[in-house]
Amino acid sequence: xxxxxxxxxxxxxxxxxxxxxxxxxxxxxxxxxxxxxxxxxxxxxxxxxxxxxxxxxxxxxxxxxxxxxxxxxxxxxxxxxxxxxxxxxxxxxxxxxxxxxxxxxxxxxxxxxxxxxxxxxxxxxxxxxxxxxxxxxxxxxxxxxxxxxxxxxxxxxxxxxxxxxxxxxxxxxxxxxxxxxxxxxxxxxxxxxxxxxxxxxxxxxxxxxxxxxxxxxxxxxxxxxxxxxxxxxxxxxxxxxxxxxxxxxxxxxxxxxxxxxxxxxxxxxxxxxxxxxxxxxxxxxxxxxxxxxxxxxxxxxxxxxxxxxxxxxxxxxxxxxxxxxxxxxxxxxxxxxxxxxxxxxxxxxxxxxxxxxxxxxxxxxxxxxxxxxxxxxxxxxxxxxxxxxxxxxxxxxxxxxxxxxxxxxxxxxxxxxxxxxxxxxx
Numbered sequence: 138x139x140x141x142x143x144x145x146x147x148x149x150x151x152x153x154x155x156x157x158x159x160x161x162x163x164x165x166x167x168x169x170x171x172x173x174x175x176x177x178x179x180x181x182x183x184x185x186x187x188x189x190x191x192x193x194x195x196x197x198x199x200x201x202x203x204x205x206x207x208x209x210x211x212x213x214x215x216x217x218x219x220x221x222x223x224x225x226x227x228x229x230x231x232x233x234x235x236x237x238x239x240x241x242x243x244x245x246x247x248x249x250x251x252x253x254x255x256x257x258x259x260x261x262x263x264x265x266x267x268x269x270x271x272x273x274x275x276x277x278x279x280x281x282x283x284x285x286x287x288x289x290x291x292x293x294x295x296x297x298x299x300x301x302x303x304x305x306x307x308x309x310x311x312x313x314x315x316x317x318x319x320x321x322x323x324x325x326x327x328x329x330x331x332x333x334x335x336x337x338x339x340x341x342x343x344x345x346x347x348x349x350x351x352x353x354x355x356x357x358x359x360x361x362x363x364x365x366x367x368x369x370x371x372x373x374x375x376x377x378x379x380x381x382x383x384x385x386x387x388x389x390x391x392x393x394x395x396x397x398x399x400x401x402x403x404x405x406x407x408x409x410x411x412x413x414x415x416x417x418x419x420x421x422x423x424x425x426x427x428x429x430x431x432x433x434x435x436x437x438x439x440x441x442x443x444x445x446x447x448x449x450x451x452x453x454x455x456x457x458x459x460x461x462x463x464x465x466x467x468x469x470x471x472x473x474x475x476x477x478x479x480x481x482x483x484x485x486x487x488x489x490x491x492x493x494x495x496x497x498x499x500x501x502x503x504x505x506x507x508x509x510x511x512x513x514x515x516x517x518x519x520x521x522x523x524x525x526x527x528x529x530x531x532x533x534x535x536x537x538x539x540x541x542x543x544x545x546x547x548x549x550x551x552x553x554x555x556x557x558x559x560x561x562x563x
Contacts, residue, residue: 222553286545289327339431362405
């Protein structure tokens with residue numbers, strides 16, 4: 138009602154509409170926690186079989202609550218597809234594992250050759266699976282009634298990715314920026330939204346100069362420390378001491394500087410591990426900004442304003458929730474273990490008591506693993522998804538109004554191979 142006419146109802150004032158280029162996440166963290174906790178309980182009951190349904194629920198929650206330029210994404214994949222893809226992948230991988238297992242039992246050079254071949258093939262197959270899994274997820278992503286899809290050879294991507302990861306290892310990470318730029322260009326030029334082709338314009342050189350300070354803080358001290366440690370040891374004395382053996386060998390090794398070198402190497406390694414843990418959120422924020430800002434779909438451009446402090450905040454939240462949960466879990470686990478031990482001593486004996494204690498330990502280990510997985514997804518995955526999308530700035534969104542749908546299909550076998558090789562993800 139209003140003062141002019143008390144019988145006239147007031148018209149509700151709607152909030153102003155979002156700009157057409159706005160991106161927002163509408164999900165509620167409490168609902169996501171409920172989804173994860175229920176899924177973790179069902180994983181425990183079904184001995185892990187429920188994971189296909191949980192992954193599908195998580196993806197549907199994230200996709201369907203992400204609104205880009207007024208319209209939301211839609212995930213159309215099903216748990217049945219993931220289950221069938223996983224079973225087919227297992228059937229394909231078992232003969233390969235059997236051949237390599239028999240080769241490893243062979244004597245001498247045959248066993249070493251089989252081990253090397255298994256490593257190379259699994260590395261190649263892993264990258265193949267990553268590309269095929271991405272193809273599946275894109276084909277099940279719908280926006281404004283139009284599907285995304287991916288073309289290109291998965292085997293060609295696997296060869297390129299295996300080469301680049303080898304270069305990353307040989308250069309102690311210095312090749313990472315150019316590797317990422319090359320692989321992202323391959324993926325994006327084979328990525329389509331309807332008939333609109335993607336493109337990646339991010340520069341590996343730009344990423345290198347952004348991240349070189351982090352590399353110097355993490356990797357350079359380790360390399361320097363190892364060089365100093367190796368140079369500080371008299372290797373001739375060590376060699377002669379090893380030939381003699383016995384206690385004299387240990388005394389000679391200590392006199393040659395081995396103890397001091399080991400201490401120095403341990404100190405360098407400790408520094409690098411601590412620096413890695415402290416600086417990883419900054420690295421992740423930097424790479425994510427670089428990657429998002431390099432995305433293009435036709436004339437549609439994307440820019441990320443993700444703040445490094447936001448990434449540190451979500452990781453800090455994960456740490457303190459994990460610590461509190463771990464302390465509470467350890468207390469409850471100790472009580473349960475003590476109760477089982479007391480009951481076992483009273484009514485069971487010997488092997489039965491040990492079996493009951495072992496079962497209790499394994500049970501709490503599984504519960505802890507599921508719990509930490511749920512905490513990570515709720516505190517890191519969800520918030521990184523939300524912050525990443527809401528940091529976007531879109532330009533030329535009118536390009537999306539002219540996109541036409543094209544046929545696109547992809548099976549879940551690629552996703553299944555990735556899952557079977559423990560390479561699956563959201």
